[in-house]
Amino acid sequence: MSTVFFHIDLDAFFASVEILDNPRVKGKPLIIGHRGPRSVVSTCSYEARSYGVHSAQSMSEALRRCPEAVVVEPNFKRYSQKSKEVMSIISSFAPGFMQMSIDEAFLDYSNMEKIHGLAGKAARKLKEMIKAETGLTVSVGVAENRYLAKLASDYHKPDGLTIVPPERKEEFIDKVGLEKLWGIGESTLNSIYRKGLRNTKDIRSLEKESLVHLFSENLGNFLYSIVRGIDPGLFKGEAKSHSLSSERTFYPDVYSIDALDSFIFQMAQELSFRALGEHVVARNVGLKIRYSDFSTYSCQYTPSYSLYSSSDIYKIASRLLKEKYNNSGVRLIGLVLGSTYKAEEIEQMELFREKSEKERKLEKAILELSKSGMKIIKARSLDTEVSDNKQ
DNA sequence: TCTGGGGTCCTAGGACCC
DNA sequence: TCTGGGGTCCTAGGACCC
Numbered sequence: 001m002s003t004v005f006f007h008i009d010l011d012a013f014f015a016s017v018e019i020l021d022n023p024r025v026k027g028k029p030l031i032i033g034h035r036g037p038r039s040v041v042s043t044c045s046y047e048a049r050s051y052g053v054h055s056a057q058s059m060s061e062a063l064r065r066c067p068e069a070v071v072v073e074p075n076f077k078r079y080s081q082k083s084k085e086v087m088s089i090i091s092s093f094a095p096g097f098m099q100m101s102i103d104e105a106f107l108d109y110s111n112m113e114k115i116h117g118l119a120g121k122a123a124r125k126l127k128e129m130i131k132a133e134t135g136l137t138v139s140v141g142v143a144e145n146r147y148l149a150k151l152a153s154d155y156h157k158p159d160g161l162t163i164v165p166p167e168r169k170e171e172f173i174d175k176v177g178l179e180k181l182w183g184i185g186e187s188t189l190n191s192i193y194r195k196g197l198r199n200t201k202d203i204r205s206l207e208k209e210s211l212v213h214l215f216s217e218n219l220g221n222f223l224y225s226i227v228r229g230i231d232p233g234l235f236k237g238e239a240k241s242h243s244l245s246s247e248r249t250f251y252p253d254v255y256s257i258d259a260l261d262s263f264i265f266q267m268a269q270e271l272s273f274r275a276l277g278e279h280v281v282a283r284n285v286g287l288k289i290r291y292s293d294f295s296t297y298s299c300q301y302t303p304s305y306s307l308y309s310s311s312d313i314y315k316i317a318s319r320l321l322k323e324k325y326n327n328s329g330v331r332l333i334g335l336v337l338g339s340t341y342k343a344e345e346i347e348q349m350e351l352f353r354e355k356s357e358k359e360r361k362l363e364k365a366i367l368e369l370s371k372s373g374m375k376i377i378k379a380r381s382l383d384t385e386v387s388d389n390k391q
Numbered sequence: 392t393c394t395g396g397g398g399t400c401c402t403a404g405g406a407c408c409c
Numbered sequence: 410t411c412t413g414g415g416g417t418c419c420t421a422g423g424a425c426c427c
Binding site: 033034036038039040041042056057058059060061064101216218219234239240241242243244245246247248249294332334 | 402
């Protein structure tokens with residue numbers, strides 16, 4: 001192998017951490033998630049999975065399938081602490097570390113045999129280290145590129161190790177099957193079936209040009225690559241743009257524009273805090289509305305100035321709401337700060353200079369307080385005065 | 392049985408500029 | 410008097426993933 005990549009995936013991560021912290025739930029079907037009427041399963045233990053419970057399933061359905069399940073509220077602080085422990089072991093094991101999410105990461109193990117031995121032996125060693133030091137199990141995939149390694153880690157779970165020899169990659173792809181290939185969701189799958197293609201072999205039998213013609217430039221090339229075990233290049237490079245978003249689902253549905261506006265006001269502040277905390281400013285604000293029938297609309301606005309102050313964000317979002325809201329029941333409302341970019345010296349920025357001294361001080365004071373962990377909500381009628389900070 | 396919350400990327404049409 | 414093609418930005422919506 002000229003290149004070797006590992007994909008390391010923590011098994012049922014949130015559930016495993018809860019079991020670690022509370023061994024009494026070990027062996028029981030465990031569901032992580034809120035207990036609300038519109039909540040979904042975040043993660044669940046393997047015992048719960050045997051009842052047909054799975055991530056993203058509605059909680060009501062999950063509890064119907066497994067009424068005796070133990071439901072635990074997610075504790076993200078604890079998970080991210082545990083995640084850091086694991087990631088630090090992985091990142092010091094080999095170079096080319098790339099964390100993909102709270103519970104998975106890639107390693108580049110190319111030309112590393114001298115350090116930890118052949119890839120299989122090294123992967124076993126890494127798994128043992130993680131188990132010994134954190135008490136958690138991982139599944140590891142080893143292959144010549146990241147895409148295959150990612151599929152491989154999912155092939156045997158939990159506590160699995162799957163190695164894909166380069167000469168058997170197409171065979172492996174066929175065994176995984178079209179339905180489980182990364183990047184092919186329900187919609188793409190249906191459009192593939194509608195074109196009379198039933199599996200990975202059918203797709204492989206077509207020329208790249210035919211696939212591009214049948215689908216689109218991007219999807220055609222993507223399909224052509226993945227059925228051959230060629231990395232489509234999804235896990236490389238820096239992301240071009242970023243966004244920060246916040247959304248809330250209501251139960252029951254909300255019909256009052258004033259109530260919606262209050263939520264927008266709160267979310268504008270949340271996002272403003274997060275943006276300031278991460279030293280980013282945004283180019284645009286987006287609003288998302290999902291009505292009772294699940295129909296979802298979004299709109300956005302790009303002002304001529306950069307955004308980070310809660311009052312600017314709120315003003316735009318509130319205007320979008322007034323323009324778009326159709327007076328029917330709303331189940332979800334969301335706010336997005338789009339096209340964010342790093343701005344180290346926000347205080348020095350043009351917009352801040354245009355603002356009144358008072359307003360600037362207020363934003364700064366709120367930022368400081370929010371950093372100190374205090375929960376501050378500005379009174380909504382005021383843009384330039386400090387309220388008595390209820391709640 | 393309905394369907395969270397946080398993200399990224401793609402598509403397609405229109406505006407505008409060269 | 411009719412009309413090119415490329416590039417970039419903006420918007421709305423869709424797809425996918427963890």
